[in-house]
Amino acid sequence: MTEKSKEYFSGLFSENDGSLFGTDPEFTDFFSRFAFDEVPNQDDLDTHTRTLAILAALIGCQGVELFRDMLPEAIDYKVTPVEVKEMIYQATAYLGIGRVYPFLRAANKEFTDLGVKLPLPGQATITANDRVEAGEQLQVDIFGEQMKGFAESGPEESRHINKWLSGNCFGDYYTRTGLDQREREMITFCFLAAQGGCEPQLISHAAANMRIGNDKAFLIKVISQCIPYIGYPRSLNALRCVSEAEKE
Template sequence: MLRKDTSAWLGRAVAALAALVWLAAAAPVTAAARTDAAPTDAGGTSMDRVRTAETNRAKWLGDTPSPLAETDPELAAMRDRLVYGEILDQGTLDTRQAALVTLAALTASQALAPLEAQAGAALRVSASAADIRETLYQCAPYVGFPRVEAALAVVNPVLKAHGAALPLEKQATVDEKTRLADGIAVQKKIFGAEHIDALRANAPEGQKAIIANYLSAFCFGDLYTRRVLDLKMRELVTFSAIVALGGCDPQARAHAAANVNVGNSKQNLVDALAVMLPLIGFPRTLNGLAAVNAAVPEQTR
């Protein structure tokens, strides 16, 4: 009886020892795997936003300290990890496009303090002084001259600090004799000749100055014909400014379609909205997304 108990005990001891040996061999591999892998959240998504945010913030803003981080470090971390750790690290827009979309949104929103910082960021990530000026000018027909003038008041000192000589080189291609005809030509190129001809023909007599003349000559003649930004970039800036301004859903839909007409993709527009999201909030972003979906419905299988 004693021998049977002893034998059973020895069997259990050997099995336990074998399990310990196996665990000891496996433990270093497991530890190494945990060291090499990025932390994940409950859904398995990479949580490496902190390092990415630090790298991208330095790329865009250099070593400029964040005043918000001094007083409200948690909110600053939320902002920076969303903007620089996620949004600006993905999507179809290059850094120049994302920078100009940002400037358009801030101009429309009249967020002048961040506009100053982002003007410097735009220069740092490959936008030129002329790109920045044309972006702000392009906003004028949609957000009004006072907002653009206020934006220029904070942006121009940044351009000068980076070596730009003001005023910058002229980029107009029209004069008093050609601005209306050239504006109509650009409108037709973007929206289609039939649509523009009907718009002008059907404008009520008392409203023709706004609908048929100021729109064509000022908005399209004076602005869309300028050099530096091509039609694709001008339409992306226009769409961004309109969405950021808010309350302009018909115009947002029209310019979402116009973007596609000149060669931007639906995903370009969605990614521009993502860039603007931290600047304008979810309501205006979702309104912009609704405008995009109305103008360019999703492909269904």
């Protein structure tokens, strides 16, 4: 194990899982060399962005125990409690509260243990009266002019879902401060890539990322950093979706 990977691994697991050094020394050696040394040194992705991507991927793949263990390290890497909470909130639109609730509880407990005062400062910028209009405007900003009128589009029997997409998914979440739009689209990409089975949406959000400045090279860097956490099959699917998005 290199000194860099040993330092990272020790900081990540020392409190909750230090026994891995004793029970699984070979795994600890080759996994940490790969995940905490070889992978981070592959590209120039900054530590803050890398950490946001990994945390989002852990939410997407339901890695709640590792997510909880990584939070103190994330704070050390200048990821703020507000950014973490905003990520968890936004994940609800893509995974549902059934899969996000454990992460919200885990973050609250970890932040309390770290001495972070809860609740955190509010990040809302809209009201219940303008959420649909504001959300649809963000859809236009992110996906393009074809999204104008989306909230009132589609077959009558399912039109309410399009309205919810504008007002809830984008209005309630994307209009909040704490993360900028490039960061929000990146973590959405990670949610979708990590949970799998969402390839049409992953292609759409890969294209949206590219449209607002997270280009193909950036997305490949993000996928690369997530490989130790979500595995190769979903990572390779994400690479294919990025290529499809580039064609579109």
